[in-house]
Amino acid sequence: MEDAASPVSPQEQIASPRRAPSQQRSRERVERMLAAASALIAEQGSDAMRMGEVAERAGVSIGSLYQFFPDKRAIIWALAERYTAESQACISAALAGVSDAEGLGQAFSELIDIYYRLFLAEPVMRDIWSGTQADKALRQLELADSRANAEFLTTVLKRLRPAADPVALETTALLVWQMGEAAMRLAISVERQEGDRLVAAYKRMALRELLAE
Amino acid sequence: MEDAASPVSPQEQIASPRRAPSQQRSRERVERMLAAASALIAEQGSDAMRMGEVAERAGVSIGSLYQFFPDKRAIIWALAERYTAESQACISAALAGVSDAEGLGQAFSELIDIYYRLFLAEPVMRDIWSGTQADKALRQLELADSRANAEFLTTVLKRLRPAADPVALETTALLVWQMGEAAMRLAISVERQEGDRLVAAYKRMALRELLAE
DNA sequence: TTAAAATATGAGTATTCCTCACATTTGCAA
DNA sequence: TTGCAAATGTGAGGAATACTCATATTTTAA
Numbered sequence: 296m297e298d299a300a301s302p303v304s305p306q307e308q309i310a311s312p313r314r315a316p317s318q319q320r321s322r323e324r325v326e327r328m329l330a331a332a333s334a335l336i337a338e339q340g341s342d343a344m345r346m347g348e349v350a351e352r353a354g355v356s357i358g359s360l361y362q363f364f365p366d367k368r369a370i371i372w373a374l375a376e377r378y379t380a381e382s383q384a385c386i387s388a389a390l391a392g393v394s395d396a397e398g399l400g401q402a403f404s405e406l407i408d409i410y411y412r413l414f415l416a417e418p419v420m421r422d423i424w425s426g427t428q429a430d431k432a433l434r435q436l437e438l439a440d441s442r443a444n445a446e447f448l449t450t451v452l453k454r455l456r457p458a459a460d461p462v463a464l465e466t467t468a469l470l471v472w473q474m475g476e477a478a479m480r481l482a483i484s485v486e487r488q489e490g491d492r493l494v495a496a497y498k499r500m501a502l503r504e505l506l507a508e
Numbered sequence: 509m510e511d512a513a514s515p516v517s518p519q520e521q522i523a524s525p526r527r528a529p530s531q532q533r534s535r536e537r538v539e540r541m542l543a544a545a546s547a548l549i550a551e552q553g554s555d556a557m558r559m560g561e562v563a564e565r566a567g568v569s570i571g572s573l574y575q576f577f578p579d580k581r582a583i584i585w586a587l588a589e590r591y592t593a594e595s596q597a598c599i600s601a602a603l604a605g606v607s608d609a610e611g612l613g614q615a616f617s618e619l620i621d622i623y624y625r626l627f628l629a630e631p632v633m634r635d636i637w638s639g640t641q642a643d644k645a646l647r648q649l650e651l652a653d654s655r656a657n658a659e660f661l662t663t664v665l666k667r668l669r670p671a672a673d674p675v676a677l678e679t680t681a682l683l684v685w686q687m688g689e690a691a692m693r694l695a696i697s698v699e700r701q702e703g704d705r706l707v708a709a710y711k712r713m714a715l716r717e718l719l720a721e
Numbered sequence: 722t723t724a725a726a727a728t729a730t731g732a733g734t735a736t737t738c739c740t741c742a743c744a745t746t747t748g749c750a751a
Numbered sequence: 752t753t754g755c756a757a758a759t760g761t762g763a764g765g766a767a768t769a770c771t772c773a774t775a776t777t778t779t780a781a
Contacts, residue, residue: 318777318778318779320777320778345767345768345769346768346769346770347768347769357769357770358770358771358772360770361769361770361771365770366769366770367769367770
């Protein structure tokens, strides 16, 4: 029986630390918790990650874990947030200096290569983004991340094609970015050789779309 | 239907009925279980679907549920399998008669429209494919489905562009299809208007790729 | 020095998936 | 029809695991 007048906000709340660590000691422990979670996800996947195991490996009690993370998703979310912050900085830097079509082609191609290697090499990121869809907060984070990344692209596109419809450029950028992530998810789930072909084909398609018209 | 005929991988965890219903009575009950599961997924999502609730709504005991489905994923898998079978038949029919570029453009465009409407209208399918990534068996089913659908496209492409590299055509078809699903997932998670723009942009991109060269 | 705030603990609670020993129904051969 | 094995039905209970909370310890700051 659900309470119609529950105090919970209408939206799905974003998981945030139940209590921000303010002392040096607790900050270090939170780092250990995140490191332990990351390692366990790399080994077994986030679904198989057990809270008790995270606590044990971090050398803290289960209660301490819940002191700083309201629930299991919050730990995963915290890791995801770090990755998005890192990658956004990387993408922003790669696209910042682009001033012509050739430059965009070059920068975009390198960016995809970097991302692909990251997907192949980083099991934690792979797992988190794979499971993304099942979790509303993560889905929102991913969408926000996609929008942010697409915006870097949009900025470049508007510079290169000032006559084009801005809304159309935004749509294109978001779509191209989202498709890139889909292409890479597909690529890492098949044989390496086929994956490479898929990423190459995606690059060609995306560049044709970004540079054409 | 769930016999060795399906492209079952040599791996573990393909969920198959623990016991195939052989009597009319049990077949009807299994239908009720699937209907109940479908309704609950539509209402709350597959994650929130409780096995006890499925049994209750189907008017059977929890034991009966497990008589025919080895675990929770198996029910979701069974529903997913039905949807893929349906949609594959639909796609196959839509692309079967295509014999020229214009026909492909027409058929593909209509296909995307149908799929988009389906994604918008069918919460069960949406939920299942959203959560797909977290479940290996489902992920494999989705990949197999994508490959099957892409094969219909490949067949057409090979007919239209006999001089092209067959492997490249296969790659293109798989990529285009996978991107389409990504585009639609994105489209249904944003405002309707933006979603429509995204689907339209995808169509344009995909057709450019399919017909060009 | 000391009291309040922050942090740490882990046994216990709640929830949910799933099992299993036993009851009932159905198909079918005698 | 009758008998019986196979198929099907049942739900209390086992097992796993996310999460809580009363209590203990450490740190901060006056």
